[in-house]
Amino acid sequence: MIKDFNFYAPTRVVFGRESEKKIGELVAANGGKKVLIHYGGGSAQRSGLLDVVREQLHGAGIAFCELGGVVPNPLLSKVREGVELCRAEEVDFILAVGGGSVIDSSKAIGYGVPYDGDVWDFWAGKAVPVQCLPIGVVLTIPAAGSEMSSSCVITADEGLLKRGINSDLCRCRFAVMNPERTFTLPPYQTAAGATDIMMHTMERYFSKYEDMSLTDAISEALLRTVKESALVVMRHPEDYRHRAQIMWAGSLAHNDLTECGTEKDFATHRLEHELSAIFGVTHGAGLAAIWPSWARYVKDKHLNRFVQFAVNVMGVTNDFSHPEETAECGICAVEEFYRQIGMPTSIHELLGREITDEEIDTMVEKCSRGGTITVGAMEVLDAQAMRDIYLMAR
Amino acid sequence: MIKDFNFYAPTRVVFGRESEKKIGELVAANGGKKVLIHYGGGSAQRSGLLDVVREQLHGAGIAFCELGGVVPNPLLSKVREGVELCRAEEVDFILAVGGGSVIDSSKAIGYGVPYDGDVWDFWAGKAVPVQCLPIGVVLTIPAAGSEMSSSCVITADEGLLKRGINSDLCRCRFAVMNPERTFTLPPYQTAAGATDIMMHTMERYFSKYEDMSLTDAISEALLRTVKESALVVMRHPEDYRHRAQIMWAGSLAHNDLTECGTEKDFATHRLEHELSAIFGVTHGAGLAAIWPSWARYVKDKHLNRFVQFAVNVMGVTNDFSHPEETAECGICAVEEFYRQIGMPTSIHELLGREITDEEIDTMVEKCSRGGTITVGAMEVLDAQAMRDIYLMAR
Numbered sequence: 001m002i003k004d005f006n007f008y009a010p011t012r013v014v015f016g017r018e019s020e021k022k023i024g025e026l027v028a029a030n031g032g033k034k035v036l037i038h039y040g041g042g043s044a045q046r047s048g049l050l051d052v053v054r055e056q057l058h059g060a061g062i063a064f065c066e067l068g069g070v071v072p073n074p075l076l077s078k079v080r081e082g083v084e085l086c087r088a089e090e091v092d093f094i095l096a097v098g099g100g101s102v103i104d105s106s107k108a109i110g111y112g113v114p115y116d117g118d119v120w121d122f123w124a125g126k127a128v129p130v131q132c133l134p135i136g137v138v139l140t141i142p143a144a145g146s147e148m149s150s151s152c153v154i155t156a157d158e159g160l161l162k163r164g165i166n167s168d169l170c171r172c173r174f175a176v177m178n179p180e181r182t183f184t185l186p187p188y189q190t191a192a193g194a195t196d197i198m199m200h201t202m203e204r205y206f207s208k209y210e211d212m213s214l215t216d217a218i219s220e221a222l223l224r225t226v227k228e229s230a231l232v233v234m235r236h237p238e239d240y241r242h243r244a245q246i247m248w249a250g251s252l253a254h255n256d257l258t259e260c261g262t263e264k265d266f267a268t269h270r271l272e273h274e275l276s277a278i279f280g281v282t283h284g285a286g287l288a289a290i291w292p293s294w295a296r297y298v299k300d301k302h303l304n305r306f307v308q309f310a311v312n313v314m315g316v317t318n319d320f321s322h323p324e325e326t327a328e329c330g331i332c333a334v335e336e337f338y339r340q341i342g343m344p345t346s347i348h349e350l351l352g353r354e355i356t357d358e359e360i361d362t363m364v365e366k367c368s369r370g371g372t373i374t375v376g377a378m379e380v381l382d383a384q385a386m387r388d389i390y391l392m393a394r
Numbered sequence: 395m396i397k398d399f400n401f402y403a404p405t406r407v408v409f410g411r412e413s414e415k416k417i418g419e420l421v422a423a424n425g426g427k428k429v430l431i432h433y434g435g436g437s438a439q440r441s442g443l444l445d446v447v448r449e450q451l452h453g454a455g456i457a458f459c460e461l462g463g464v465v466p467n468p469l470l471s472k473v474r475e476g477v478e479l480c481r482a483e484e485v486d487f488i489l490a491v492g493g494g495s496v497i498d499s500s501k502a503i504g505y506g507v508p509y510d511g512d513v514w515d516f517w518a519g520k521a522v523p524v525q526c527l528p529i530g531v532v533l534t535i536p537a538a539g540s541e542m543s544s545s546c547v548i549t550a551d552e553g554l555l556k557r558g559i560n561s562d563l564c565r566c567r568f569a570v571m572n573p574e575r576t577f578t579l580p581p582y583q584t585a586a587g588a589t590d591i592m593m594h595t596m597e598r599y600f601s602k603y604e605d606m607s608l609t610d611a612i613s614e615a616l617l618r619t620v621k622e623s624a625l626v627v628m629r630h631p632e633d634y635r636h637r638a639q640i641m642w643a644g645s646l647a648h649n650d651l652t653e654c655g656t657e658k659d660f661a662t663h664r665l666e667h668e669l670s671a672i673f674g675v676t677h678g679a680g681l682a683a684i685w686p687s688w689a690r691y692v693k694d695k696h697l698n699r700f701v702q703f704a705v706n707v708m709g710v711t712n713d714f715s716h717p718e719e720t721a722e723c724g725i726c727a728v729e730e731f732y733r734q735i736g737m738p739t740s741i742h743e744l745l746g747r748e749i750t751d752e753e754i755d756t757m758v759e760k761c762s763r764g765g766t767i768t769v770g771a772m773e774v775l776d777a778q779a780m781r782d783i784y785l786m787a788r
Contacts, residue, residue, distance in 0.1 A: 009404075013400060015398060016396075211635045212639070215642075221612050221614065228607075229607070241605045248608055252608075260409070
C-alpha cells in the first residue's frame with residue numbers, strides 16, 4: 001500500500017562556495033528589518049563566519065542583535081532568553097548560524113515571541129503554535145536536517161525532558177549552505193552527522209507502507225551516497241565533493257522527500273532522545289548505539305524490507321534461500337560501517353561504561369511517559385518493548 | 395565539478411486517492427475569491443472531475459468562471475482569451491484542471507493579467523514577468539511536470555513559434571494529484587508522458603558537471619522507476635501503484651531536484667519544439683524520435699557519462715574494455731524501451747512519412763533563430779549540428 005501524502009518544502013536553498021554572499025539579499029527579500037543572529041559556541045566567531053554575516057546585514061542596511069551560547073540538545077532556558085531579547089529589540093527575523101541545535105532554538109524562539117503563554121506549552125502539549133517569526137539559516141553542521149524540516153526539538157533544563165513538535169509554520173525561508181564551512185568539523189561530529197542523516201531516511205524507509213518504489217529508490221540512493229561520502233571525508237575532511245553530498249543529503253533526508261508514500265517510524269529517535277537528554281551524548285552517536293538493537297528486535301516481522309535494505313543499501317549479496325541471513329548481514333554491515341567511522345554500536349561503547357538498571361528504568365519511564373504512550377509505527381513499541389531494546393543495546 | 399545551485403520548490407503537493415476533497419480548502423487558504431477554472435477538452439467534464447471541482451469551490455463559498463478548450467502545445471490565442479476573461483471577471487486565482495498544456499496556459503494567463511503590454515512580449519524577449527496570478531493545479535496527465543516547475547511553454551498561432559520562459563513567479567501554490575485520474579489515459583499519451591518525464595531528468599543528467607553523486611543517484615533511481623512502471627501500466631492501466639510512481643516522478647523530474655549541482659542541457663527539447671510546433675505531434679513522442687540521434691551525436695565526447703547511464707539506468711552489463719560499446723548498448727536499450735511502449739525512435743516513425751529537406755531547413759532556421767543562437771549545454775549545438783541531428787533522426 002501507498003500512504004496518501006502531502007509534500008511541502010518551501011525553503012529556498014542556496015548551495016555552493018559563494019552562497020554566503022547572498023545572505024543580505026535573502027533576509028531583505030524575506031522582509032527582515034531587525035534580525036536576531038542566533039548561534040552556538042565560538043566556532044562561528046573563530047571561523048570568521050559571524051563577521052561575514054554581520055557584513056552582509058550591514059551591507060543590506062539591516063539592523064541586528066545577537067544571541068550566542070546555544071548548546072547541543074538546545075535548552076529551554078536559552079529559548080526563553082531569546083524570546084525576551086526578541087521582544088525587547090522588536091526583532092522580526094531570526095537568522096540561525098550553526099547546525100540543528102541553533103536552528104531548533106531559533107524555531108522555538110520564533111514560536112515563543114508572538115505567544116502570550118509559556119513557550120514550553122507547545123512541547124508540553126498544552127498549546128499548538130499558530131504563528132512563528134520567519135527564520136533563515138546559514139548551515140554549518142549537516143546532520144539534523146532542521147533547515148528544511150518542520151521539526152523542532154527542545155530540552156527542558158529541569159527534568160531533562162527532550163521533546164519534539166512539528167509544524168509547517170517553522171519551515172525556514174532560506175538555507176545558505178557552503179560545504180567548505182564543514183571542512184573543520186571534528187571527525188566525531190562528522191560521523192555523528194552522517195549517522196543522523198542516514199537515520200532520518202531509515203526511520204521513513206522502514207515502514208509498513210512498502211509500495212512506493214520511487215521513494216524507496218530515492219532513499220536507497222541517498223543512503224548509499226552518504227555512506228560512501230562519509231567514508232571519504234573521514235580520511236579527507238577537505239574533500240568538497242563529498243562534503244557537498246553529505247550536506248545536501250542532510251536536507252533531503254529530513255524534508256519529507258523520503259517519506260512520500262511511507263510513514264515516519266522514529267522509534268530509534270524516541271529511544272535515543274532519552275539517552276542524549278540524560279547523558280548529554282551526541283544525538284547521532286546515540287542513534288548508532290540504539291539502531292542495531294531496534295533492527296534485530298523488529299526484523300523478523302518485516303523480513304522483506306530488511307532484505308531489500310541489506311541488498312540495495314548495504315550491498316549484501318542476496319541469499320534468496322535464507323532471507324533471515326541476508327537481513328542479519330545487512331544489520332551487521334551497518335555496525336561495521338559505524339565502526340569504520342568511529343560510531344558506537346551499543347550504549348556501553350557510547351558511554352564508555354555499563355548502564356545501570358536504574359538508568360534503564362528512568363529511560364523507559366520517560367520514553368513511555370510513565371507507561372502511557374507507545375513509540376514507533378512499523379512496529380509499535382510499548383514500555384516493555386522499549387526496555388527489551390535498551391537491554392539489547394546495553 | 396559541482397555547479398552551485400538554488401533549489402526552490404514551494405508547491406504544496408496533496409497526493410492520493412482522496413486528494414480532490416482538499417481543493418476548496420486549498421484555494422481558500424491561498425486567498426482565492428474569484429477563480430478561473432481552466433481546462434482542456436471534454437475528458438475533464440466526462441470523467442466527472444469538473445463537477446467535483448465545481449462542488450469543491452461551491453462548498454468553500456468561492457465564486458468562479460470557466461474557460462475550456464486548451465489544446466496540446468497550448469496556443470497564444472487561448473491565453474489572450476483567458477487574460478480578457480480574467481480581467482472582465484476580476485479573477486484572483488487560476489485553477490488549472492488538466493496536464494502541462496492547461497497548466498502552461500494558466501501560467502501565461504497569470505503573467506498576462508497584471509501586465510499592461512502584449513502578453514507575447516515575455517516569450518519574444520521584450521519583457522520579463524514581474525507578477526503572476528496565483529495558480530493551483532488538479533493534475534490529470536503526468537508528463538510535463540509543469541505543476542512544480544518554473545517553466546511555461548506557449549505556441550504563437552501565427553508562425554507556429556513554440557517558446558518557453560522560466561520564472562519562480564509562476565510556481566504553483568498547490569498541486570492535487572490522484573493517480574486514479576490517470577487510469578483512463580490512452581496508451582499513446584501514457585507512453586509519451588513517461589518519455590517526457592524521463593527526458594526531463596535525462597536533460598539534466600547528461601551534463602558536464604559530473605561530480606554531484608547524490609543527484610546522479612536520485613536521477614538514476616527516478617529513471618529506473620519510471621521505466622519499470624511505464625512497462626507495467628501499458629499492460630495494466632488501472633494499476634494504482636505504478637500510476638502513482640509515474641505521477642510523482644513527473645513532478646520530481648522537473649522541479650529541479652535532478653538539477654542540483656548539474657545543469658540543464660535541453661537540446662533535445664529545443665530540437666523537438668520545432669517538431670511539435672510545426673507538425674502538432676505529441677511532445678513526448680517527438681522527444682523519443684530525436685533523443686537517440688542526439689545521444690549518438692554527442693556520446694564520444696562524454697563517454698563516461700553514457701557508460702554510467704547505460705549501466706546504472708538501462709541495466710547494461712559494463713564492458714570495461716570497450717566503453718564505447720557499453721555506451722552504444724545504453725542508447726540501443728532506450729530505443730528498445732521506446733519500442734516496447736509504442737514510441738517512435740525516428741522522425742519517420744513519428745510522422746509516418748519521410749520528412750523533406752525543406753522541412754528540415756525550416757526547423758533548423760527556427761531552432762537556431764536564423765543561425766543566431768545555439769542550444770544545449772553539455773554539448774553546444776549550432777545550426778549545422780542541429781541539421782546533422784535532424785538528418786540522423788530523419
